[in-house]
Amino acid sequence: MSRLQIMDTTIRDGQQSLWATRMSIGDMLPILPKMDRVGYWAIEAWGGATFDSCMRFLDENPWDRLRSINAATPNTPLSMLTRGQNLVGYKHYSREIVNRFIKASKRNGVHVFRVFDALNDIRNVVDTAEAVNECGGHFEGAISYTISPVHTLDSYLEYAQQLKELGADSICVKDMAGLMTPYRAERIVKALNAEIGLPVHLHCHYVGGMAPANYLKAAEAGVSIVDTASAPLAFGNSQPAVEMIVAALQESRYDTGLDLDLLFEIAEYWEEVRKRSHYKRGVSSLIHMQVYSHQVPGGMMSNLMSQLEVQNASDRLPEVMKEIPRVRAEVGYPPLVTPMSQIVGTQAVFNVLTGKRWGVVSKEMKDYICGYYGKAPGRIDPEIMKKVAGNSQVLPDDVPPSSLVTTTYDEVAEEVGDLAQSEEDVLMYALFPNEARTFLSKHRASEKVDFLMQEESSNIK
Incomplete structure (x- = not known):
C-alpha cells in the first residue's frame, strides 16, 4: 500500500x-x-x-x-x-x-x-x-x-x-x-x-x-x-x-x-x-530563501526582528544573521528550534549590540552551557565554557536534567488552592503559573457573578 x-x-x-x-x-x-x-x-x-x-x-x-x-x-x-x-x-x-x-x-x-x-x-x-x-x-x-x-x-x-x-x-x-x-x-x-x-x-x-x-x-x-x-x-x-x-x-x-x-x-x-482578520499570506522572501546558508527558521527570524526593533537597531539584522552560525558552532551546534532558537538568537543580538562578544549572557544560555537543558549535540568551545560557566555547577552527563525537578502535583494543587476546580486547572497552573492565575481568577469571578444572578432571579419568582 x-x-x-x-x-x-x-x-x-x-x-x-x-x-x-x-x-x-x-x-x-x-x-x-x-x-x-x-x-x-x-x-x-x-x-x-x-x-x-x-x-x-x-x-x-x-x-x-x-x-x-x-x-x-x-x-x-x-x-x-x-x-x-x-x-x-x-x-x-x-x-x-x-x-x-x-x-x-x-x-x-x-x-x-x-x-x-x-x-x-x-x-x-x-x-x-x-x-x-x-x-x-x-x-x-x-x-x-x-x-x-x-x-x-x-x-x-x-x-x-x-x-x-x-x-x-x-x-x-x-x-x-x-x-x-x-x-x-x-x-x-x-x-x-x-x-x-x-x-x-x-x-x-x-x-x-x-x-x-x-x-x-x-x-x-x-x-x-x-x-x-x-x-x-x-x-x-x-x-x-x-x-x-x-x-x-x-x-x-x-x-x-x-x-x-x-x-x-x-x-x-x-x-x-x-x-x-487581516492576516498576511505565507510568502517566501529572499531572506527566507537564504535559510539554506544562514539556517535561521522563520519563526526565529520574526523574533529577532522584534528584538532589534525594540532596541531601534533593525538595521543590524545582517550582522546578527552572520553572528548566529558563529554562536551556534561555539555552543555545540544545537538545532535551532524552541527553546534553543531563542537562546542562540538572543546571544547573537547581545554580541552584536554590545560590541563585546559573550560580554552579556542570558540565564538561559548559561543554563544550557551548564547542561541543564540536556546534552549539547557537539563540543562546546572550552573558552566560552570557562567564561560563561565560571565556578557554576556543570551538570555531569550521567545526571538527567529532569531529575533535578521534583515538584509534586500535590504541591502545585496546594499553591493554586480553590482557584483550580479540576486536575486540568492544576496542570495549567503547574505549566504557566502567572497566566493560569490571571485566567482562573477572572473566570472564577465571572462564575460567581453568574451564580449570584441566578440566585437573584430564582428569589424573584
Missing part, C-alpha cells in the same frame, strides 16, 4: 507559523465537520504554543478548546506537539507533572503525541514516552532535523533507534527550519525504513520553497505520512498546501485519494477568515 497519508496542520502549526497563534476556537468550529470528512491521518490540533497563547491572548481555556475540537471531529484522530520534558512550556517539568499532563491530554481528546527534544537528547523524552505508552496513545518520536558537522545520517538513525526502544509507534523527521532538500529527504526516509522499520512521517516548513519537492522524493522513498496545511494558511513559514500535494500525486501510485473539491471548499472558508 503506497498511498500517501496526510496530517493537517492548519489549526496548530499553520496558524502558529503565520498568524502568531491568534486563531480562536470560534474560527475553527464551523469548518471542523468538513475537515473531519477529508480522511486525514490526523488533524494536528493542540500543543506547541497554542496552550499558553489560548490563555494569554485569547482568554480561552486550552482544555475546553481541545474538548470542543474533539467533539467536532469524531472520525479523525487529533494530534498534539509536545516538547518532551518541557511539555508545552519552556522549561523542564517533573516526572509526575509530565505523566499527569499526558494522561489528561489523552483523556480530553489527543490520540497522537508527537514528542521532540530540541537537542535530540533521549533523556528528555523518556517520561513523556512512558506516559503516552501507558495511556494507549500513539507515540510519535520526532527527530529535530538540522545541518551541522555533528548531525549526520548515522546520528539521526541512532536517535531513531533510541526512540524505537522507548516504544515509538512512528518516527517523524521534523524539519522546523526548512533546511531539508529533496535528495536528503529521500536518503533519510530510505535509511529509516531500512534500519528502523517504523512508519516515517515527514514534517517540513515551506520557508525557501523546497518542501513540496521533499515530499515527492520522500513519497518515492516510502514515507508514510506528510504534513500540509489548507492553502490560506500554507507556504512561507508554514507547511506546503494540501491542495498542491494532493494534486501533485493524483494518478501516481502515491495518490492520497483525498477529494480536491472538498479541500477547496475548506480553503475558501479559511480564506474568508484570513481576510476578515
Whole structure:
C-alpha cells in the first residue's frame, strides 16, 4: 500500500507559523465537520504554543478548546506537539507533572503525541514516552532535523533507534527550519525504513520553497505520512498546501485519494477568515530563501526582528544573521528550534549590540552551557565554557536534567488552592503559573457573578 497519508496542520502549526497563534476556537468550529470528512491521518490540533497563547491572548481555556475540537471531529484522530520534558512550556517539568499532563491530554481528546527534544537528547523524552505508552496513545518520536558537522545520517538513525526502544509507534523527521532538500529527504526516509522499520512521517516548513519537492522524493522513498496545511494558511513559514500535494500525486501510485473539491471548499472558508482578520499570506522572501546558508527558521527570524526593533537597531539584522552560525558552532551546534532558537538568537543580538562578544549572557544560555537543558549535540568551545560557566555547577552527563525537578502535583494543587476546580486547572497552573492565575481568577469571578444572578432571579419568582 503506497498511498500517501496526510496530517493537517492548519489549526496548530499553520496558524502558529503565520498568524502568531491568534486563531480562536470560534474560527475553527464551523469548518471542523468538513475537515473531519477529508480522511486525514490526523488533524494536528493542540500543543506547541497554542496552550499558553489560548490563555494569554485569547482568554480561552486550552482544555475546553481541545474538548470542543474533539467533539467536532469524531472520525479523525487529533494530534498534539509536545516538547518532551518541557511539555508545552519552556522549561523542564517533573516526572509526575509530565505523566499527569499526558494522561489528561489523552483523556480530553489527543490520540497522537508527537514528542521532540530540541537537542535530540533521549533523556528528555523518556517520561513523556512512558506516559503516552501507558495511556494507549500513539507515540510519535520526532527527530529535530538540522545541518551541522555533528548531525549526520548515522546520528539521526541512532536517535531513531533510541526512540524505537522507548516504544515509538512512528518516527517523524521534523524539519522546523526548512533546511531539508529533496535528495536528503529521500536518503533519510530510505535509511529509516531500512534500519528502523517504523512508519516515517515527514514534517517540513515551506520557508525557501523546497518542501513540496521533499515530499515527492520522500513519497518515492516510502514515507508514510506528510504534513500540509489548507492553502490560506500554507507556504512561507508554514507547511506546503494540501491542495498542491494532493494534486501533485493524483494518478501516481502515491495518490492520497483525498477529494480536491472538498479541500477547496475548506480553503475558501479559511480564506474568508484570513481576510476578515487581516492576516498576511505565507510568502517566501529572499531572506527566507537564504535559510539554506544562514539556517535561521522563520519563526526565529520574526523574533529577532522584534528584538532589534525594540532596541531601534533593525538595521543590524545582517550582522546578527552572520553572528548566529558563529554562536551556534561555539555552543555545540544545537538545532535551532524552541527553546534553543531563542537562546542562540538572543546571544547573537547581545554580541552584536554590545560590541563585546559573550560580554552579556542570558540565564538561559548559561543554563544550557551548564547542561541543564540536556546534552549539547557537539563540543562546546572550552573558552566560552570557562567564561560563561565560571565556578557554576556543570551538570555531569550521567545526571538527567529532569531529575533535578521534583515538584509534586500535590504541591502545585496546594499553591493554586480553590482557584483550580479540576486536575486540568492544576496542570495549567503547574505549566504557566502567572497566566493560569490571571485566567482562573477572572473566570472564577465571572462564575460567581453568574451564580449570584441566578440566585437573584430564582428569589424573584
